[in-house]
Amino acid sequence: QQQVKQSPQSLIVQKGGISIINCAYENTAFDYFPWYQQFPGKGPALLIAIRPDVSEKKEGRFTISFNKSAKQFSLHIMDSQPGDSATYFCAARGSSASKIIFGSGTRLSIRP
């Protein structure tokens, strides 16, 4: 049972464009929503995170938009660059607060 659903599976964006990755969750007890970035051959690394008491969080070119009523959140990458090409995972902290539950991942490619 996948508790965090992520789309699209893959995404191609032109350099300078906006990349958007979407996630939806089911469990209203989730209270922490991080995004991870993973480059080939490396482990994931925390990129940005949000709590459900705010609707948006921005760090540089990366923004999380959060819609609590719809149980959806998304990652926006502004002015996308070739160096942003990676796999992105949304995640949520589960009912047992020690555990992070991951989405299925989105492979992002930024074309020059």
Next chain:
Amino acid sequence: NAGVTQTPKFRVLKTGQSMTLLCAQDMNHEYMYWYRQDPGMGLRLIHYSVGEGTTAKGEVPDGYNVSRLKKQNFLLGLESAAPSQTSVYFCASSYGTPGTKLNEQFFGPGTRLTVL
């Protein structure tokens, strides 16, 4: 400061063989985790530990065992490997419950395991 290291980086096993994956961290983290990553399925939690001497089951614990005898090490064992266990395995650690920048999870570089 090496962060999170994993040994080995690659391994090929035959069905029924056993092996142990070693994870080590030098950040004095209390929490440690083992995940497996499969195409189209993201990362799934196998087992985790919230402190030395303690372990708990994650989403997909069957066929795996773990031990946390020392705070800095977390071992993942496969007693009788099966082809379904072919995957990339990641270890992670954190100071405490993930939810703040201080308790961020740090991941190792992964171990690619193939079971024939």
